[in-house]
Amino acid sequence: MLNHDEAGTVRPLALAWVRRHLEVGERIVRTEALQGGITAEMRRLTIGTRDGGTRDLVLRTFVNVEHAEDWLNREAGTLTLLTGASVPAPELVAVDPTAVHCEHPSLLMTHLAGRTALGDEGLEARVPALARQLVAIHALRPAERPREYEALTTADTAIVPKGADAAAWTAAISVIRTPAPPYEGRCPHRDFHPGNVLFDVRLPTRAGARITGVVDWVRTSWGPADLDVAHCSTNLALLHGPEWGQRFAEAYEEAGGVLAVAAGERLFWQARDALALSEEVQLVAQAWREAGRTELTTRAVENRLDAYVTALMDARG
The missing domain is CATH 3.90.1200.10 (Aminoglycoside phosphotransferase (APH), C-terminal lobe)
Known part of the structure; x- marks a missing residue:
């Protein structure tokens, strides 16, 4: 059974789209809303792997955003450019800039370790x-x-x-x-x-x-x-x-x-x-x-x- 917080719920079409981009034998075991996004909904998806471990992906969704198609195409292109570069960035998994497959324009990418640091300390x-x-x-x-x-x-x-x-x-x-x-x-x-x-x-x-x-x-x-x-x-x-x-x-x-x-x-x-x-x-x-x-x-x-x-x-x- 999918375990998730209500705010992290992935819409049905997007969920099906994400599943099509998983490896054979993988499954989504948890979804979680990520804080910090102003224009986009951000969700972390925990994926159960075939060997019993887990890995994380991030789903970006634009809802009623005028420039969604342009922005997602830009991000997809940039993430492709950054593959193998010295700049640490997510890897592109899939993109649906015009919502052909998902309810809203979306992009799926790998999740990076670490967290933002907004306090004065350090x-x-x-x-x-x-x-x-x-x-x-x-x-x-x-x-x-x-x-x-x-x-x-x-x-x-x-x-x-x-x-x-x-x-x-x-x-x-x-x-x-x-x-x-x-x-x-x-x-x-x-x-x-x-x-x-x-x-x-x-x-x-x-x-x-x-x-x-x-x-x-x-x-x-x-x-x-x-x-x-x-x-x-x-x-x-x-x-x-x-x-x-x-x-x-x-x-x-x-x-x-x-x-x-x-x-x-x-x-x-x-x-x-x-x-x-x-x-x-x-x-x-x-x-x-x-x-x-x-x-x-x-x-x-x-x-x-x-x-x-x-x-x-x-x-x-």
Whole structure:
């Protein structure tokens, strides 16, 4: 009998589809909802193997998501590209981007060991590890260039938090009204942040931090390295304080990464990402609270975002 939690229940058509992609003699013995996903339903499927052991797969399902087909095709292509690469990522098992077989667009992949680390403890070791991993991602050279990146915000859609530093936000919005600066193309993950990176939690904090996997490759695109660095910086600033957002860019360069030379060009990408997060504060804060950061209310995250935007603008001199 299938043993599962109600939230982890797999819909009948998807269940049948998954079973068609198992090895002979394997069976699904448990399903479990995974936390952290904002746009997709994520479920871990424990598979009973022929030798009496188990292995895990992950099922990603998009329900009523406008860009589901594009995102799943991007992820499937990227996971195929990463097979055998130095970047730890899931292996693609199957994809149904247009819901031909499943109730909703879905992707099946292998499960990676490790877990996300969103707390303050061990942060000093994790930040350099994150930076080194991102440098390795940006070193990838796909045979076929992915689609050009898309801006996630505009000067007219940014949401200024209540009580924010009006002068700083006005300045930041003015920055992204200017044309995007030229850049050397890379293959950004496009959603690289601590919530999409898995760590080996068995390592003592002082011994360092070892990344076991990078997940959620649905937004992979072509653009500047600054895109990924700015996004991770913003997330670190909201999780741990503005100074950590600024520290990540330094760690990226220390790891060998190359960012825009001109300070104004770097600021463009930093401001654009911070303002993009202004439109998702409530969703991001909720996901972090569900992951254990219960103190990160929407208001608390808004305050940290305001502090980070202010710090970026103050750093201009």
